[in-house]
Amino acid sequence: MARIAGSSGPRTEEAIRRAGLKLIATHGYAAMSLRQLAAEVGIQQGSLYNYFRNKQEFLFDLIRGHMLDLHAALDAALLPEGSAEARLTRFTEFHVAYHVERAQEVFICYSELRSLEPDNLAAVVAMRRDYERKLGDILDHGCATGEFRLSDTRMATLAILAMLSGICTWYKPGGRLSTDGLQAIFTGMVLALARGGETQAVPVPARRRGVLRAGIG
Amino acid sequence: MARIAGSSGPRTEEAIRRAGLKLIATHGYAAMSLRQLAAEVGIQQGSLYNYFRNKQEFLFDLIRGHMLDLHAALDAALLPEGSAEARLTRFTEFHVAYHVERAQEVFICYSELRSLEPDNLAAVVAMRRDYERKLGDILDHGCATGEFRLSDTRMATLAILAMLSGICTWYKPGGRLSTDGLQAIFTGMVLALARGGETQAVPVPARRRGVLRAGIG
Known part of the structure; x- marks a missing residue:
């Protein structure tokens, strides 16, 4: 050939x-x-x-390369200072724009973690933790200034990243919404989530547990 | 053997x-x-x-079976009436409890859609659309009553499902949070997202696009 x-x-x-x-x-x-x-x-x-030396090293290079590029691009995009809301807006806009361009890499980074050997997996998990920490710092900052009301910033970090990365599973270029449109809609939802609104749980009718258990079997 | x-x-x-x-x-x-x-x-x-007749039919049966069980359990759990907030609370609690128990099925349903033949894929996508529609109806209901403020209920549907299903990627039984704890935290975040809070975007400093482009390369 x-x-x-x-x-x-x-x-x-x-x-x-x-x-x-x-x-x-x-x-x-x-x-x-x-x-x-x-x-x-x-x-x-x-x-x-x-x-590369072997197939495992090739997979690791692919995933690690994606994570290194992601970190470098995030560090260039993030606001070094400003309000937590402005910083969270910037983070969200960055994450959406970066990920819609790279659906295949993102899919592989999630679905093939299972295929990494233990040392390689540990290295990738550490890089993901570091990325999560950069978002977590913004959420903690907002809770400290009173801009955000979150009962668990670790859970909020994971929830926001899942919400934003989920775009990769259905986004098609040329669809109803442009990248700008997606950024605006998702920034609005992320800010609303972080601001927290009322914190009271809504009362739900009795037999809740029973119905759920019956449903789950 | x-x-x-x-x-x-x-x-x-x-x-x-x-x-x-x-x-x-x-x-x-x-x-x-x-x-x-x-x-x-x-x-x-x-x-x-x-x-089963062949390997493709086996995969399709696995995924379709999961979706059928999920729909039946949801229909048993959903509130037929009540406020949109109560209905959304019930939906969220159901989705969290059901999915933390079935991380493998959920992982396969996302990662192996690529492996379904066209007719089988179309059938599964239709079942997913139907599940999304049940959440979308609740969000539309809340926007109509004024309980929710969402600029795009279709995007909110996908965002909420990604956020909740994302739990499967990191949840381990016996971790820091029980299923009840997860339900409470995620219900709080989902309700805050749906209620919308302020709708104004936060102004971000100039050169935003330039920085982002530089970051993305």
Whole structure:
């Protein structure tokens, strides 16, 4: 098969990365063979070892590379100071814009954590924790200034990230809403969640537990 | 290999379902072989065909079965009437309790949609749409009564479901929070999001777009 990816190392590396993302997103990591990957890029299988030692290292590089890029981009975007609401707005706009562009990477980062070997998993989990901490700091700041009312900022961090990253599961370019539109709607919801509104629970009729248990079986 | 799953059909069927969930959650659908599945259950591979025609039908049955159970349980739990806030509280408590018990099914229902053949995918997407519609109806009801202020109830539906289903990605039984605790915290956040609070966007400093673009590259 002809080399379609050009002869330069960085271009081939990027072609391998893109082909790997596509194959893993379509079939899963366990079902992807290096033979398939080489064929997709248009190089000999042996040439892959110029870029990584084995399939596990390739997966780890993909996920770690995504996390490193994400952190660098977030650090460039975040407001170093300002109100917690302004900082949370900036965080939300950043996260939405960054993630709608990278649905495949995000999908793999969630679905293939299972395929990472323990040391690699620990490294990726630590990077995710660090990203979560950057949002958590903003929420803690807002609770300290009284801008936000949250009973559990750790849970709020995870809830907000799940809400925003969930966009990747259904977003299609050219749909009803532009990235700007999504940013505005999701920023509104995130701010409302953080501001907390009334904190009282709504009373629900009796037999709640019974009905739920019956439903769950 | 001895038959460890008992000789009765329903018990074997349930053993196959559990083994399949485990194998798919660990390796992915494409990497799971029916030979592995039969070995895990402790039956001959040919006996699997008493329960499904092929591997695709098995995946579809798993996902469709989960969705059917989910709908039946939701319909039993939902409040037929009452305020939108009470109905949303009930929905949230139900979704949290149901999903923390079924992390594997939920993971597969999201990650293996890619592996469904077109007709099967269409059927599952329709069932998900129907589930989303039940939440969307509650949000529309609340906007009509003035209990909720949401600029886009379709986006709010997807945001709330992503937030709640995200619990499955990190929840471990015996952790810091009980199911009751999770229900209370997430109900508080969902109600705050739906009530909307102030709708004004927070002004963010100039050069926002430039910084974001630079960050995204």
